[in-house]
Amino acid sequence: MKDYRHLLIEDWDQEKLDNTTVLLAGAGAVGSQTAIALARLGVKTIVVDSDVLEEHNLGNQAYSRRHLGLSKVDALKSIVKEISDVEFIAIKSLIENLKFDNYKIDVLLGALDNIGARYYLNAVAVFSGKPYIDAGIEGYAGSVRTILPHINSCMQCWPSIIKERKVRPSCSQDPIPSVCITAGHASNFQVMQLLNFLFGKEVSSFITFDLQRGIANPINLNRNKECELCGTIPSTG
Numbered sequence: 001m002k003d004y005r006h007l008l009i010e011d012w013d014q015e016k017l018d019n020t021t022v023l024l025a026g027a028g029a030v031g032s033q034t035a036i037a038l039a040r041l042g043v044k045t046i047v048v049d050s051d052v053l054e055e056h057n058l059g060n061q062a063y064s065r066r067h068l069g070l071s072k073v074d075a076l077k078s079i080v081k082e083i084s085d086v087e088f089i090a091i092k093s094l095i096e097n098l099k100f101d102n103y104k105i106d107v108l109l110g111a112l113d114n115i116g117a118r119y120y121l122n123a124v125a126v127f128s129g130k131p132y133i134d135a136g137i138e139g140y141a142g143s144v145r146t147i148l149p150h151i152n153s154c155m156q157c158w159p160s161i162i163k164e165r166k167v168r169p170s171c172s173q174d175p176i177p178s179v180c181i182t183a184g185h186a187s188n189f190q191v192m193q194l195l196n197f198l199f200g201k202e203v204s205s206f207i208t209f210d211l212q213r214g215i216a217n218p219i220n221l222n223r224n225k226e227c228e229l230c231g232t233i234p235s236t237g
């Protein structure tokens with residue numbers, strides 16, 4: 001029996017975590033930190049990313065020099081294996097090419113660098129009914145969205161909310177300014193929302209933060225019944 005200190009937290013439900021499998025899309029600045037947190041918490045993780053680790057990634061991602069030249073997912077696997085025996089599946093692929101039906105997945109986590117992949121996972125969430133927790137960063141600011149399909153707002157319910165994020169083909173072609181501390185903050189909010197959901201606590205559908213100004217704003221976005229994506233499916237909530 002492990003005596004991890006998080007087990008001392010009131011209402012902590014390790015059995016729930018032990019029985020949860022998370023799909024994590026993206027193993028970059030946010031995703032690498034989220035994957036390591038999930039390993040420490042004993043959550044089974046399937047991580048999907050197509051990138052190979054490059055020198056510039058060491059500035060804001062949870063890797064070491066010894067991982068240079070490895071795929072990010074294989075590098076993460078080697079890190080996680082030193083932390084935990086929890087199951088960790090590494091898939092080097094674009095998320096759009098993953099055959100979701102081949103895996104048992106309870107919750108989708110997104111740590112992606114482009115809006116197209118976010119919309120794709122949002123659609124997967126809406127059609128599968130699985131929760132989707134998306135984290136994004138730019139500079140010292142970021143946001144985390146928790147989408148409970150047909151219960152609160154999906155990513156397409158209110159398109160104007162994310163219009164400020166430009167469509168970027170990929171991070172390597174059009175890099176987003178980011179710093180490790182912002183990524184850590186987004187990752188922490190993302191994992192906290194996962195814990196809230198799994199432990200039956202209230203989740204915030206949209207958290208924005210500005211690390212430089214020391215501000216975090218949680219708000220709840222209602223579902224738009226006219227939404228092109230989730231509005232056409234009867235509510236199950």
Ligand SMILES: [Zn+2]
Pocket residue numbers: 153154155156157158224227228229230231
């Ligand atoms: Zn919607």
